[in-house]
Amino acid sequence: MTIVVGFVPTKEGRAALHRAIEEARGRSTPLVVINSNRGSRDFDDETSRLAEEELRELTSGLGAEGVQVEVRQLVRGNEPAEDLIAVANETDADLIVIGLRRRTPVGKLILGSNAQRILLDAPCAVLAVKG
Template sequence: MTIVVGFVPTKEGRAALTRAVEEAKSRGSRLVVINSHRGGIDDETMRAAEDELRQATAEVEASGAQVEVRQLVRGNEPAEDLIAVASETDADLIVIGLRRRTPVGKLILGSNAQRILLDAPCAVLAVKG
């Protein structure tokens, strides 16, 4: 079994990672952590993202979960990368974090979240930050 989680260094991303670790441990699953960027970010931002990802990976490894980390900068939307990795790994679950929305914002989910929910090849668990 495999669980794919989208990680960004925000409270929503950390909540998704925390829940994905819980799910992986309870199911005895492998965890694939994806940090996806479209590209076009400066070196300082990229280094900060890499540092956050290393710290998150260390925390996951300390929990005893089996983890694989992929930092993707391929020009794709994060939703495309998560869906592709979920298909490639034959994932059983994708975990994503959702940020709080206004009443009007609730009508339309974020484009990445909406795409994952509609196009994922497996179940999707969306968590709040």
């Protein structure tokens, strides 16, 4: 039993992480934090380092609070939805926590929606939080 949370260094990502920590603490279950990126020219070593640093800061001290945390930074060319669903299957997750941002209907149509894919294809319950 685990909780999987998708994290990006945005207000929505931070809200999802904080809620996932609360859920993990309340359920006494491990937390797997996923920072997924497809990789591109925009995702360089500095961007990766900053994301890792922020994750380390946000999750440091959780072990002392009784929350077992595993952080995975994935840059495999997958969509974030694919990575979250794969990790949820791998860890037999009870819950996936994601952050939502407001998008226009046209934006959803053209770009697709990782949140929608997770909601439809997840092997477990999904908790969506606003930023």
